[in-house]
Amino acid sequence: MNKLQMSPPPFMQVEHAFLLCSHAVALLSNFFCAPLNRRSIEDQPGRGTYTMGWFLITRFTIQEAIRRRLFLTIAILTLLVLVLFGLLIHAAVSRMQENQVANGMDPTLPTLYAGIAISILAMWLVYLVISTMTIFLTISMISGEIEAGTFVVIVPKPLRRAEIIFGKWLGYAFILGLYTLFLSLAFMGIIYWFTGYWPTQAFAAIGMLEMSMLVLLGLITLCGAFVPTAANGAIAVMLFMGAFISSIVQFAIPAQDAMVQNITAVISLIMPTDAMWHGASYYLFPAALGVFQDFSVNSVNTPFTATQPIALPLLTWGILYSLVLPLIAMLRFQRRDL
Numbered sequence: 001m002n003k004l005q006m007s008p009p010p011f012m013q014v015e016h017a018f019l020l021c022s023h024a025v026a027l028l029s030n031f032f033c034a035p036l037n038r039r040s041i042e043d044q045p046g047r048g049t050y051t052m053g054w055f056l057i058t059r060f061t062i063q064e065a066i067r068r069r070l071f072l073t074i075a076i077l078t079l080l081v082l083v084l085f086g087l088l089i090h091a092a093v094s095r096m097q098e099n100q101v102a103n104g105m106d107p108t109l110p111t112l113y114a115g116i117a118i119s120i121l122a123m124w125l126v127y128l129v130i131s132t133m134t135i136f137l138t139i140s141m142i143s144g145e146i147e148a149g150t151f152v153v154i155v156p157k158p159l160r161r162a163e164i165i166f167g168k169w170l171g172y173a174f175i176l177g178l179y180t181l182f183l184s185l186a187f188m189g190i191i192y193w194f195t196g197y198w199p200t201q202a203f204a205a206i207g208m209l210e211m212s213m214l215v216l217l218g219l220i221t222l223c224g225a226f227v228p229t230a231a232n233g234a235i236a237v238m239l240f241m242g243a244f245i246s247s248i249v250q251f252a253i254p255a256q257d258a259m260v261q262n263i264t265a266v267i268s269l270i271m272p273t274d275a276m277w278h279g280a281s282y283y284l285f286p287a288a289l290g291v292f293q294d295f296s297v298n299s300v301n302t303p304f305t306a307t308q309p310i311a312l313p314l315l316t317w318g319i320l321y322s323l324v325l326p327l328i329a330m331l332r333f334q335r336r337d338l
Helices: 011-033 053-067 069-102 108-138 143-148 150-154 161-195 202-224 229-252 258-270 273-284 312-335
Strands: none
Touching (some): 069 108, 161 202, 273 312
């Protein structure tokens, strides 16, 4: 099947990214599954602290996540979804092209339009999957360990409490970030294979998805230092859904309504995940959108997409949000009773 060329995808970059991921997984598998260096765990003579305690906590966090059944279940379901997605796209695109040819029309442009639309829907699915994984995988990383009594054993040893929180946050950020990169590239690769469409700013879109994950992880880390596990999960889900609903309300109500604009702006500041997704959706469209016939900016103005890049102040706020909230959690955990 002839590939439709919108702009040549950065295959060298994609191949390089996959090679880096595979090498990282291989090295981490050998490293994290190897026996621990006892000198870095046990108290060393004349020294009152662990050697790189945050690194050990990060290592334990990744080990625990890999060994959980949830990780294996997610891996199997991910492969299954990718296979089914590929079969579905193949069937739909083939049928559409056959109909176009039967009607004496060139299927090139309709196939390209389909690739753009499918890219938006597929990456929105990635956004939902990553957000759901972040919530269910991390809601118990602090409060759950406190309820289980794990920290009572760890904290009395010469290990700073801040290192525990930072190590767990870093471990989950690494796992979820790597999964986001893999899932995004996998969906984009399948779409390109069957439609020939590759977003010209694909890695900018993936970066925004990574930011949405880090924002949600920062909120969960903060709440985990203050409230029980169930309350932490409820807060994360309600704020995440609230941000999504606010974007629909903002689209449905005229932009001249100042009160609605102010409310949605406040919600975006409290939970910027939906703003990060809209930033990602903008980069999924072709850079030269106006060159397509009957494909204008207004045609892609929906509650799920954005016609402008994310504002720099909002992006800066998202970065600070994802970094400052875990720092506040560290300060709170220093004074929390275990």
